[in-house]
Amino acid sequence: MTLRVRPADPGDADAIADLEQVALPLDAWSQALVEEGVGGRLPTTQYFVAEQGLLLAGYAVVSVVQDVAELQRIATAPAARRTGVATALLAAVDAHAAAGGAARLLLEVREDNGGALAFYTGAGFAELARRPGYYRDGTDAVVLERSVRMDP
Ligand SMILES: CC(C)(COP(=O)(O)OP(=O)(O)OC[C@H]1O[C@@H](n2cnc3c(N)ncnc32)[C@H](O)[C@@H]1OP(=O)(O)O)[C@@H](O)C(=O)NCCC(=O)NCCS
Incomplete structure:
Protein backbone atom coordinates (compact mmCIF):
# COMPACT_ATOMS: atom_id res chain seq x y z
CA MET A 1 0.00 0.00 0.00
CA THR A 2 1.23 3.52 -0.79
CA LEU A 3 3.04 5.33 1.98
CA ARG A 4 2.33 9.02 2.40
CA VAL A 5 4.17 11.38 4.77
CA ARG A 6 2.52 14.66 5.73
CA PRO A 7 2.56 17.21 8.58
CA ALA A 8 0.34 16.04 11.44
CA ASP A 9 -2.87 17.83 12.38
CA PRO A 10 -5.02 17.76 15.53
CA GLY A 11 -7.01 14.80 14.17
CA ASP A 12 -3.87 12.65 14.42
CA ALA A 13 -3.39 13.13 18.18
CA ASP A 14 -5.22 9.98 19.34
CA ALA A 15 -3.42 7.65 16.95
CA ILE A 16 -0.03 9.19 17.71
CA ALA A 17 -0.59 8.95 21.48
CA ASP A 18 -1.67 5.30 21.09
CA LEU A 19 1.43 4.43 19.06
CA GLU A 20 3.58 6.31 21.55
CA GLN A 21 2.37 3.89 24.27
CA VAL A 22 3.14 0.87 22.08
CA ALA A 23 6.47 1.98 20.64
CA LEU A 24 8.02 3.85 23.58
CA PRO A 25 6.26 2.44 26.66
CA LEU A 26 9.03 3.33 29.14
CA ASP A 27 9.02 6.98 28.16
CA ALA A 28 5.64 7.67 26.51
CA TRP A 29 4.45 11.23 26.05
CA SER A 30 1.02 12.04 27.44
CA GLN A 31 -2.00 12.59 25.22
CA ALA A 32 -2.04 16.22 26.40
CA LEU A 33 1.55 16.80 25.26
CA VAL A 34 0.85 15.22 21.87
CA GLU A 35 -2.28 17.37 21.46
CA GLU A 36 -0.25 20.47 22.25
CA GLY A 37 2.33 19.52 19.61
CA VAL A 38 0.00 18.60 16.76
CA GLY A 39 -2.11 21.66 17.56
CA GLY A 40 0.87 23.87 16.70
CA ARG A 41 1.23 25.25 20.23
CA LEU A 42 4.94 24.36 20.52
CA PRO A 43 6.53 26.95 18.24
CA THR A 44 9.77 25.16 17.29
CA THR A 45 8.23 21.69 17.03
CA GLN A 46 6.79 19.90 13.99
CA TYR A 47 5.06 16.50 13.93
CA PHE A 48 4.95 14.34 10.79
CA VAL A 49 2.83 11.26 10.23
CA ALA A 50 3.27 8.41 7.76
CA GLU A 51 0.02 6.88 6.53
CA GLN A 52 -0.68 3.63 4.74
CA GLY A 53 -4.25 4.04 3.56
CA LEU A 54 -6.16 5.36 6.55
CA LEU A 55 -3.82 3.79 9.10
CA ALA A 60 8.26 11.70 13.82
CA VAL A 61 8.75 14.87 15.82
CA VAL A 62 11.49 17.42 15.17
CA SER A 63 12.35 20.74 16.73
CA VAL A 64 14.45 23.30 14.92
CA VAL A 65 16.26 26.07 16.79
CA GLN A 66 18.69 28.10 14.69
CA ASP A 67 21.26 25.74 13.15
CA VAL A 68 20.39 22.67 15.24
CA ALA A 69 17.48 20.31 14.65
CA GLU A 70 16.57 17.71 17.27
CA LEU A 71 14.76 14.54 16.31
CA GLN A 72 12.62 14.15 19.42
CA ARG A 73 10.63 11.12 18.30
CA ILE A 74 10.43 8.59 15.52
CA ALA A 75 8.35 5.44 15.71
CA THR A 76 6.78 2.93 13.36
CA ALA A 77 3.75 0.76 14.11
CA PRO A 78 4.99 -2.79 14.82
CA ALA A 79 3.18 -4.30 11.81
CA ALA A 80 4.78 -1.76 9.46
CA ARG A 81 8.40 -2.04 10.61
CA ARG A 82 11.22 -2.78 8.16
CA THR A 83 9.19 -1.43 5.25
CA GLY A 84 10.87 1.97 5.01
CA VAL A 85 8.42 3.99 7.12
CA ALA A 86 11.03 5.54 9.43
CA THR A 87 13.31 6.16 6.45
CA ALA A 88 10.51 8.13 4.76
CA LEU A 89 9.78 10.06 7.95
CA LEU A 90 13.46 10.90 8.38
CA ALA A 91 13.54 12.30 4.84
CA ALA A 92 10.65 14.62 5.77
CA VAL A 93 12.48 15.62 8.96
CA ASP A 94 15.63 16.43 6.96
CA ALA A 95 13.66 18.53 4.47
CA HIS A 96 11.92 20.43 7.30
CA ALA A 97 15.20 20.98 9.16
CA ALA A 98 16.94 22.20 6.02
CA ALA A 99 14.09 24.58 5.23
CA GLY A 100 14.35 25.93 8.78
CA GLY A 101 18.05 26.65 8.37
CA ALA A 102 19.42 23.79 10.47
CA ALA A 103 22.76 22.24 9.56
CA ARG A 104 22.98 19.52 12.24
CA LEU A 105 20.45 16.88 13.29
CA LEU A 106 20.83 15.46 16.80
CA LEU A 107 18.93 12.85 18.81
CA GLU A 108 19.11 10.78 21.97
CA VAL A 109 18.50 7.06 22.06
CA ARG A 110 18.56 4.50 24.86
CA GLU A 111 21.81 2.55 24.76
CA ASP A 112 19.81 -0.71 24.96
CA ASN A 113 17.65 0.14 21.91
CA GLY A 114 19.54 -1.99 19.41
CA GLY A 115 16.95 -1.69 16.65
CA ALA A 116 16.91 2.10 16.74
CA LEU A 117 20.72 2.27 16.95
CA ALA A 118 20.96 0.07 13.85
CA PHE A 119 18.44 2.28 12.04
CA TYR A 120 20.31 5.49 12.94
CA THR A 121 23.73 4.07 12.08
CA GLY A 122 22.39 3.01 8.71
CA ALA A 123 21.00 6.52 8.24
CA GLY A 124 24.45 8.02 8.76
CA PHE A 125 24.38 9.07 12.42
CA ALA A 126 27.49 8.84 14.59
CA GLU A 127 27.93 8.99 18.36
CA LEU A 128 28.59 12.46 19.74
CA ALA A 129 28.28 11.86 23.52
CA ARG A 130 26.69 9.78 26.28
CA ARG A 131 24.38 10.91 29.05
CA PRO A 132 24.71 8.50 31.98
CA GLY A 133 21.43 7.65 33.72
CA TYR A 134 19.46 9.94 31.42
CA TYR A 135 16.29 7.84 31.27
CA ARG A 136 13.79 7.32 34.09
CA ASP A 137 14.95 3.73 34.68
CA GLY A 138 18.62 4.77 34.82
CA THR A 139 19.56 3.69 31.30
CA ASP A 140 22.21 5.81 29.56
CA ALA A 141 21.36 7.93 26.53
CA VAL A 142 23.57 7.89 23.45
CA VAL A 143 23.62 11.24 21.67
CA LEU A 144 23.88 10.83 17.91
CA GLU A 145 24.49 13.44 15.25
CA ARG A 146 24.79 13.90 11.53
CA SER A 147 24.54 16.73 9.03
CA VAL A 148 21.08 17.67 7.81
CA ARG A 149 20.62 16.23 4.34
CA MET A 150 19.58 18.96 1.98
CA ASP A 151 18.41 16.54 -0.69
CA PRO A 152 17.47 13.38 1.26
C1 LIG B 1 13.61 2.19 15.11
C2 LIG B 1 12.34 2.24 14.25
C3 LIG B 1 11.79 3.66 14.26
C4 LIG B 1 12.72 1.85 12.81
O1 LIG B 1 11.57 2.01 11.99
P1 LIG B 1 11.33 1.22 10.62
O2 LIG B 1 10.19 1.89 9.93
O3 LIG B 1 11.20 -0.23 10.88
O4 LIG B 1 12.68 1.49 9.84
P2 LIG B 1 12.98 1.29 8.26
O5 LIG B 1 12.08 0.25 7.71
O6 LIG B 1 12.97 2.62 7.58
O7 LIG B 1 14.47 0.71 8.34
C5 LIG B 1 15.53 1.15 7.51
C6 LIG B 1 16.77 0.35 7.83
O8 LIG B 1 17.19 0.58 9.20
C7 LIG B 1 17.70 -0.64 9.76
N1 LIG B 1 16.83 -1.14 10.81
C8 LIG B 1 15.60 -0.69 11.13
N2 LIG B 1 15.10 -1.36 12.20
C9 LIG B 1 16.04 -2.26 12.54
C10 LIG B 1 16.12 -3.26 13.55
N3 LIG B 1 15.12 -3.47 14.43
N4 LIG B 1 17.23 -4.04 13.62
C11 LIG B 1 18.25 -3.85 12.74
N5 LIG B 1 18.24 -2.91 11.75
C12 LIG B 1 17.15 -2.13 11.66
C13 LIG B 1 17.75 -1.64 8.58
O9 LIG B 1 18.99 -1.48 7.93
C14 LIG B 1 16.60 -1.14 7.73
O10 LIG B 1 16.71 -1.56 6.38
P3 LIG B 1 16.21 -3.04 5.95
O11 LIG B 1 14.86 -3.27 6.57
O12 LIG B 1 16.18 -2.97 4.45
O13 LIG B 1 17.24 -3.99 6.50
C15 LIG B 1 11.27 1.23 14.74
O14 LIG B 1 11.88 -0.03 15.01
C16 LIG B 1 10.51 1.66 15.99
O15 LIG B 1 9.48 2.31 15.91
N6 LIG B 1 11.03 1.28 17.19
C17 LIG B 1 10.36 1.65 18.43
C18 LIG B 1 10.45 3.14 18.70
C19 LIG B 1 11.88 3.59 18.83
O16 LIG B 1 12.74 2.91 19.39
N7 LIG B 1 12.16 4.81 18.29
C20 LIG B 1 13.46 5.44 18.37
C21 LIG B 1 13.57 6.09 19.70
S1 LIG B 1 15.10 7.01 19.83
Whole structure:
Protein backbone atom coordinates (compact mmCIF):
# COMPACT_ATOMS: atom_id res chain seq x y z
CA MET A 1 0.00 0.00 0.00
CA THR A 2 1.23 3.52 -0.79
CA LEU A 3 3.04 5.33 1.98
CA ARG A 4 2.33 9.02 2.40
CA VAL A 5 4.17 11.38 4.77
CA ARG A 6 2.52 14.66 5.73
CA PRO A 7 2.56 17.21 8.58
CA ALA A 8 0.34 16.04 11.44
CA ASP A 9 -2.87 17.83 12.38
CA PRO A 10 -5.02 17.76 15.53
CA GLY A 11 -7.01 14.80 14.17
CA ASP A 12 -3.87 12.65 14.42
CA ALA A 13 -3.39 13.13 18.18
CA ASP A 14 -5.22 9.98 19.34
CA ALA A 15 -3.42 7.65 16.95
CA ILE A 16 -0.03 9.19 17.71
CA ALA A 17 -0.59 8.95 21.48
CA ASP A 18 -1.67 5.30 21.09
CA LEU A 19 1.43 4.43 19.06
CA GLU A 20 3.58 6.31 21.55
CA GLN A 21 2.37 3.89 24.27
CA VAL A 22 3.14 0.87 22.08
CA ALA A 23 6.47 1.98 20.64
CA LEU A 24 8.02 3.85 23.58
CA PRO A 25 6.26 2.44 26.66
CA LEU A 26 9.03 3.33 29.14
CA ASP A 27 9.02 6.98 28.16
CA ALA A 28 5.64 7.67 26.51
CA TRP A 29 4.45 11.23 26.05
CA SER A 30 1.02 12.04 27.44
CA GLN A 31 -2.00 12.59 25.22
CA ALA A 32 -2.04 16.22 26.40
CA LEU A 33 1.55 16.80 25.26
CA VAL A 34 0.85 15.22 21.87
CA GLU A 35 -2.28 17.37 21.46
CA GLU A 36 -0.25 20.47 22.25
CA GLY A 37 2.33 19.52 19.61
CA VAL A 38 0.00 18.60 16.76
CA GLY A 39 -2.11 21.66 17.56
CA GLY A 40 0.87 23.87 16.70
CA ARG A 41 1.23 25.25 20.23
CA LEU A 42 4.94 24.36 20.52
CA PRO A 43 6.53 26.95 18.24
CA THR A 44 9.77 25.16 17.29
CA THR A 45 8.23 21.69 17.03
CA GLN A 46 6.79 19.90 13.99
CA TYR A 47 5.06 16.50 13.93
CA PHE A 48 4.95 14.34 10.79
CA VAL A 49 2.83 11.26 10.23
CA ALA A 50 3.27 8.41 7.76
CA GLU A 51 0.02 6.88 6.53
CA GLN A 52 -0.68 3.63 4.74
CA GLY A 53 -4.25 4.04 3.56
CA LEU A 54 -6.16 5.36 6.55
CA LEU A 55 -3.82 3.79 9.10
CA LEU A 56 -1.06 5.55 10.99
CA ALA A 57 2.14 3.71 10.06
CA GLY A 58 4.46 5.99 12.01
CA TYR A 59 5.27 9.48 13.19
CA ALA A 60 8.26 11.70 13.82
CA VAL A 61 8.75 14.87 15.82
CA VAL A 62 11.49 17.42 15.17
CA SER A 63 12.35 20.74 16.73
CA VAL A 64 14.45 23.30 14.92
CA VAL A 65 16.26 26.07 16.79
CA GLN A 66 18.69 28.10 14.69
CA ASP A 67 21.26 25.74 13.15
CA VAL A 68 20.39 22.67 15.24
CA ALA A 69 17.48 20.31 14.65
CA GLU A 70 16.57 17.71 17.27
CA LEU A 71 14.76 14.54 16.31
CA GLN A 72 12.62 14.15 19.42
CA ARG A 73 10.63 11.12 18.30
CA ILE A 74 10.43 8.59 15.52
CA ALA A 75 8.35 5.44 15.71
CA THR A 76 6.78 2.93 13.36
CA ALA A 77 3.75 0.76 14.11
CA PRO A 78 4.99 -2.79 14.82
CA ALA A 79 3.18 -4.30 11.81
CA ALA A 80 4.78 -1.76 9.46
CA ARG A 81 8.40 -2.04 10.61
CA ARG A 82 11.22 -2.78 8.16
CA THR A 83 9.19 -1.43 5.25
CA GLY A 84 10.87 1.97 5.01
CA VAL A 85 8.42 3.99 7.12
CA ALA A 86 11.03 5.54 9.43
CA THR A 87 13.31 6.16 6.45
CA ALA A 88 10.51 8.13 4.76
CA LEU A 89 9.78 10.06 7.95
CA LEU A 90 13.46 10.90 8.38
CA ALA A 91 13.54 12.30 4.84
CA ALA A 92 10.65 14.62 5.77
CA VAL A 93 12.48 15.62 8.96
CA ASP A 94 15.63 16.43 6.96
CA ALA A 95 13.66 18.53 4.47
CA HIS A 96 11.92 20.43 7.30
CA ALA A 97 15.20 20.98 9.16
CA ALA A 98 16.94 22.20 6.02
CA ALA A 99 14.09 24.58 5.23
CA GLY A 100 14.35 25.93 8.78
CA GLY A 101 18.05 26.65 8.37
CA ALA A 102 19.42 23.79 10.47
CA ALA A 103 22.76 22.24 9.56
CA ARG A 104 22.98 19.52 12.24
CA LEU A 105 20.45 16.88 13.29
CA LEU A 106 20.83 15.46 16.80
CA LEU A 107 18.93 12.85 18.81
CA GLU A 108 19.11 10.78 21.97
CA VAL A 109 18.50 7.06 22.06
CA ARG A 110 18.56 4.50 24.86
CA GLU A 111 21.81 2.55 24.76
CA ASP A 112 19.81 -0.71 24.96
CA ASN A 113 17.65 0.14 21.91
CA GLY A 114 19.54 -1.99 19.41
CA GLY A 115 16.95 -1.69 16.65
CA ALA A 116 16.91 2.10 16.74
CA LEU A 117 20.72 2.27 16.95
CA ALA A 118 20.96 0.07 13.85
CA PHE A 119 18.44 2.28 12.04
CA TYR A 120 20.31 5.49 12.94
CA THR A 121 23.73 4.07 12.08
CA GLY A 122 22.39 3.01 8.71
CA ALA A 123 21.00 6.52 8.24
CA GLY A 124 24.45 8.02 8.76
CA PHE A 125 24.38 9.07 12.42
CA ALA A 126 27.49 8.84 14.59
CA GLU A 127 27.93 8.99 18.36
CA LEU A 128 28.59 12.46 19.74
CA ALA A 129 28.28 11.86 23.52
CA ARG A 130 26.69 9.78 26.28
CA ARG A 131 24.38 10.91 29.05
CA PRO A 132 24.71 8.50 31.98
CA GLY A 133 21.43 7.65 33.72
CA TYR A 134 19.46 9.94 31.42
CA TYR A 135 16.29 7.84 31.27
CA ARG A 136 13.79 7.32 34.09
CA ASP A 137 14.95 3.73 34.68
CA GLY A 138 18.62 4.77 34.82
CA THR A 139 19.56 3.69 31.30
CA ASP A 140 22.21 5.81 29.56
CA ALA A 141 21.36 7.93 26.53
CA VAL A 142 23.57 7.89 23.45
CA VAL A 143 23.62 11.24 21.67
CA LEU A 144 23.88 10.83 17.91
CA GLU A 145 24.49 13.44 15.25
CA ARG A 146 24.79 13.90 11.53
CA SER A 147 24.54 16.73 9.03
CA VAL A 148 21.08 17.67 7.81
CA ARG A 149 20.62 16.23 4.34
CA MET A 150 19.58 18.96 1.98
CA ASP A 151 18.41 16.54 -0.69
CA PRO A 152 17.47 13.38 1.26
C1 LIG B 1 13.61 2.19 15.11
C2 LIG B 1 12.34 2.24 14.25
C3 LIG B 1 11.79 3.66 14.26
C4 LIG B 1 12.72 1.85 12.81
O1 LIG B 1 11.57 2.01 11.99
P1 LIG B 1 11.33 1.22 10.62
O2 LIG B 1 10.19 1.89 9.93
O3 LIG B 1 11.20 -0.23 10.88
O4 LIG B 1 12.68 1.49 9.84
P2 LIG B 1 12.98 1.29 8.26
O5 LIG B 1 12.08 0.25 7.71
O6 LIG B 1 12.97 2.62 7.58
O7 LIG B 1 14.47 0.71 8.34
C5 LIG B 1 15.53 1.15 7.51
C6 LIG B 1 16.77 0.35 7.83
O8 LIG B 1 17.19 0.58 9.20
C7 LIG B 1 17.70 -0.64 9.76
N1 LIG B 1 16.83 -1.14 10.81
C8 LIG B 1 15.60 -0.69 11.13
N2 LIG B 1 15.10 -1.36 12.20
C9 LIG B 1 16.04 -2.26 12.54
C10 LIG B 1 16.12 -3.26 13.55
N3 LIG B 1 15.12 -3.47 14.43
N4 LIG B 1 17.23 -4.04 13.62
C11 LIG B 1 18.25 -3.85 12.74
N5 LIG B 1 18.24 -2.91 11.75
C12 LIG B 1 17.15 -2.13 11.66
C13 LIG B 1 17.75 -1.64 8.58
O9 LIG B 1 18.99 -1.48 7.93
C14 LIG B 1 16.60 -1.14 7.73
O10 LIG B 1 16.71 -1.56 6.38
P3 LIG B 1 16.21 -3.04 5.95
O11 LIG B 1 14.86 -3.27 6.57
O12 LIG B 1 16.18 -2.97 4.45
O13 LIG B 1 17.24 -3.99 6.50
C15 LIG B 1 11.27 1.23 14.74
O14 LIG B 1 11.88 -0.03 15.01
C16 LIG B 1 10.51 1.66 15.99
O15 LIG B 1 9.48 2.31 15.91
N6 LIG B 1 11.03 1.28 17.19
C17 LIG B 1 10.36 1.65 18.43
C18 LIG B 1 10.45 3.14 18.70
C19 LIG B 1 11.88 3.59 18.83
O16 LIG B 1 12.74 2.91 19.39
N7 LIG B 1 12.16 4.81 18.29
C20 LIG B 1 13.46 5.44 18.37
C21 LIG B 1 13.57 6.09 19.70
S1 LIG B 1 15.10 7.01 19.83
